[in-house]
Amino acid sequence: EAGVVQSPRYKIIEKKQPVAFWCNPISGHNTLYWYRQNLGQGPELLIRYENEEAVDDSQLPKDRFSAERLKGVDSTLKIQPAELGDSAVYLCASRGTGRAYNEQFFGPGTRLTVL
Amino acid sequence: GQQLNQSPQSMFIQEGEDVSMNCTSSSIFNTWLWYKQDPGEGPVLLIALYKAGELTSNGRLTAQFGITRKDSFLNISASIPSDVGIYFCAGQKTSYDKVIFGPGTSLSVIP
Numbered sequence: 376e377a378g379v380v381q382s383p384r385y386k387i388i389e390k391k392q393p394v395a396f397w398c399n400p401i402s403g404h405n406t407l408y409w410y411r412q413n414l415g416q417g418p419e420l421l422i423r424y425e426n427e428e429a430v431d432d433s434q435l436p437k438d439r440f441s442a443e444r445l446k447g448v449d450s451t452l453k454i455q456p457a458e459l460g461d462s463a464v465y466l467c468a469s470r471g472t473g474r475a476y477n478e479q480f481f482g483p484g485t486r487l488t489v490l
Numbered sequence: 491g492q493q494l495n496q497s498p499q500s501m502f503i504q505e506g507e508d509v510s511m512n513c514t515s516s517s518i519f520n521t522w523l524w525y526k527q528d529p530g531e532g533p534v535l536l537i538a539l540y541k542a543g544e545l546t547s548n549g550r551l552t553a554q555f556g557i558t559r560k561d562s563f564l565n566i567s568a569s570i571p572s573d574v575g576i577y578f579c580a581g582q583k584t585s586y587d588k589v590i591f592g593p594g595t596s597l598s599v600i601p
Contacts, residue, residue, distance in 0.1 A: 417594055418591050419591070420589070466533075476585060476588075481532025481533050483532055484530075
């Protein structure tokens with residue numbers, strides 16, 4: 376079974392540029408999470424989707440960040456415009472229906488560097 | 491912001507040694523979790539603890555849920571080179587709550 380797939384793995388952009396990250400969860404997993412992991416820190420939740428519905432986006436900086444999961448499968452996280460402080464690893468995770476909330480499977484992440 | 495603290499922040503040990511690390515919180519959690527993250531990968535769940543005082547093992551790893559519900563401990567016995575990585579504790583206020591991660595303990599094993 377394929378794991379959570381994320382692309383790109385690395386992205387370097389200049390500040391004020393837009394950037395997008397893509398995630399394909401494990402097949403059949405209805406719950407999808409986006410996390411941000413700053414250097415030397417643990418992951419912090421940005422948004423959680425149940426199918427195509429965003430059910431917890433309280434930590435998403437909505438002035439510049441947006442996310443979508445139109446068909447309830449893969450998802451895109453966008454930053455526009457990017458700021459220096461957005462440099463981090465952006466992790467996607469998914470969880471199967473009925474599974475415990477902590478049974479999340481993480482992807483390898485996208486490492487973003489904003490210059 | 492982060493509500494969990496982990497110590498030590500980093501450790502260098504000799505292969506074969508035992509390792510202990512801990513995690514504390516200013517508030518109560520009803521679920522404690524321990525993850526390992528290898529370089530360039532996402533975290534992987536190692537152990538989940540659901541009851542105060544609970545002691546759970548996974549191979550050479552043993553974790554305990556503190557009786558105050560504000561701390562947890564992870565021990566690794568007879569360390570090997572593949573134990574290298576960052577170990578995160580995490581907590582949940584309830585089973586249906588988001589997972590809150592600590593800042594991590596970086597482990598290096600010297601062959």
